[in-house]
Amino acid sequence: MSPTSALPTTKPSKVERLKEQSHQLREPVATELLQDTTHFTEDSTQILKFHGSYQQDNRDNRIKGQEKDYSFMLRTRNPGGFIPPQLYITLDDLADQYGSGTLRATTRQGFQLHGVLKKNLKTVIAAIVKNLGSTLGACGDLNRNVMAPPAPYRNRKDYAYAWDYADRIADLLTPQTGAYYEIWLDGEKVISGEEHPDVVAARQSTNGNGTQNSAVISHPEEPLYGTHYMPRKFKCAVTVPGDNSVDLFSQDVGLVVITDDNGELQGFNVYAGGGLGRTHNKEETFARVADAIGYVDQADIYDLVKAIVATQRDYGDRANRRHARMKYLIHDWGVEKFRTTVESYFGKTLQPLKPLPPFRYEDFLGWHEQGDGQLFLGISVQNGRVKDDGNFRLKTALRHIVEQYQLPMRITPHQNVLLYDIAPAQKLVIQTILSDHGVASVEMLDPLERLSMACPALPTCGLAVTESERVLPSILTRIRTLLKTVGLPDEQFVIRMTGCPNGCARPYLAELGFVGQSPEAYQIWLGADPHQTRLAQPFADRVHVNDLDTVLTPLFVNFRQNRKQGESFGDFCNRVGFDALRQFSMDAVPAAAPSGKAKYRIGVRDAVYTRLKAIAAQKGLSMTDIATQAIDAYLKQEE
Ligand code: SRM
Ligand code: SF4
Secondary structure, eight states: OOTTTTSOSSOOOHHHHHHHHTTTTTTTHHHHHTSOOSSOOHHHHHHHGGGTEEEEEOGGGOOTTSOOOEEEEEEOOOGGGEEOHHHHHHHHHHHHHHSOSOEEEOTTSOEEEEEEOGGGHHHHHHHHHHTTOOOTTSSSSSBOOOBOOOOOOTTOHHHHHHHHHHHHHHHHTSOOOSHHHHHHHTTOOOOSSOOOHHHHHHHHOSSTTOSSSOSSOOOSSOTTTTTTOOSSOBOEEEEOTTBOTTOGGGSSEEEEEEEOTTSOEEEEEEEEOOBOOOOTTOTTOOOBOOEEEEEEEGGGHHHHHHHHHHHHHHHSOSSOGGGOSHHHHHHHHOHHHHHHHHHHHHSSOOBOOOOOOOOBOOOOOEEEEOSSSOEEEEEOOGGGEEOEETTEEHHHHHHHHHHHHTOOEEEOTTSOEEEEEEOGGGHHHHHHHHHHTTOOOGGGSOHHHHTOEEOOOTTTOTTOSSOSTTTHHHHHHHHHHHHHHTTOTTOOOOEEEESSTTOTTOGGGSSEEEEEEETTEEEEEEOOOTTSOSOOEEEEEEEEGGGHHHHHHHHHHHHHHHOOTTOOHHHHHHHHOHHHHHHHHHHHOGGGSOOOSOOOOOOOOHHHHHHHHHHHHHHTOOHHHHHHHHHHHHHHHHO
């Protein structure tokens, strides 16, 4: 069965036609790149994504009737978040010279450069590739950056296997077309690392073990992807038992390294069908956690991954892109049919899962011994944005440290960075460089900030309906104030925010998730567990950013009064249930019940407005809340 013959009988989506006509990802990008324009055509941008770039415009600068302020976002592909020093220094330079002056660590362990002009795209991509990086396949309908726990534990073989296999799965599923090198490097194939011979062999083996179907197809350039690549993006992660730093249950494919008593690799537990993207008011789209599929021996892992890829390649929905992720195939078929079909490509049956300890959230921030006498340091980067801003000069500090000590870096799945192979003698000076540049040590951070993530949203993301990265810091301040007010001064839990329902900062696996729903308003999600193994559920709709405190206050009061000892906020909301949470909010604090956006506007004189604004900022509360409280108190006096 070829992917082409497997295309559904319903009309394939436009992107399928563009892929088919692209001559394996070459056109129209190659032709349009040579044109003296500020941007590509819409068709071209679809193919450009496979090369790791998105056409964007600065939405703050939109003026009706005028051309958009176009620029390009570039995303790196670096399995397990690995950034060698040479690449980091290059990215830092490129951000200043051709980008917006910042780098952004992503939720899948890559870096993004924003603000690159079309005329500079080739220079920037070529520089990345020549300095041990790549952007190939960081976006588009194929396997995305493969995640792995960033911790460099040198005395833990399982962690080393996770890194190795993240690299190998990434190599196995890298597109083979020459388009990338032809367009960006004039045909010069620059390889940043040798592929493992097993990967080369696995890619070339024409038929895996498949009995009925072939995972590998006869195609001159793309033996796995064929002409049409995947129906949609495809995401994999490799981790070790107990470590859920990679948000395993959000992945299309999650592999858990299984070792024997001597720490030698035996095989992998396999999970499939996670995915978070959804669309508001379209019930047929939903966030889904991955199912356990089975266990596979080490020797068979490549054939199994190929079999899963081939199943989605051949049966995934190519007509409706909203229904094209593998999670919908598994949902529609059921796990049994999915497993049987995978086995028909694989040629073997999957074995029962190996027992595992519970998964835990890990962020590896702060200083740690790495098991060989050296140290590693996890540095919190607020919402992944590596920047200089006034006295806070994280970008300069990181550049200085990486350059001076030639330290390797791993980007973490929580938008932070981790430097490693640090000699103990360097600890003090590195810590001093950071504090001299205004970078707080993790012990000084509010844990709410440490545990939080926000996607970029406005002004770069074309899909954002409201703010995310730019407002989360102030919302965290407000939440901390609320927690103090209700008697939970030191409470901490996982908070994630996105500017639309696509879920880029994985809000559906947060204990408290804010999902952009309309301008300045969020859907509030509650009830995921603190270790990201259970999905949250939508609790309140269209809560205006100024009214968040009104919804959250009774929830926190309820939590303080009725939690079990040691119970986390997410577990509490899940145990009590949303009906009870809503009832409590209505009964206990009628005025503070979820009310959606403030309904009425009242005018105040300038001087009052200025004082109100100052007090709201000082208290970390919204102006609506303070005005409502003040008016309420006045009215009570009068009544
Ligand atoms: Fe994402 C689209 C940013 C991780 C689900 N994502 C986008 C785009 C490219 C917007 C667009 O299509 O025009 C965003 C660019 C914004 C900008 O200005 O930079 C964008 N996604 C991001 C990043 C940078 C968010 C971050 O805060 O770090 C992450 C880049 C990861 C990387 O290095 O590869 C990012 N995106 C995710 C994740 C989380 C993950 O992969 O672990 C998800 C949810 C998991 C999943 O895929 O199910 C995610 N992004 C989406 C979706 C919804 C996909 C779906 O199945 O419906 C879109 C929209 C789409 O594909 O149509 C999207
Ligand atoms: Fe853009 Fe939405 Fe992703 Fe945020 S979640 S980066 S707004 S696509």
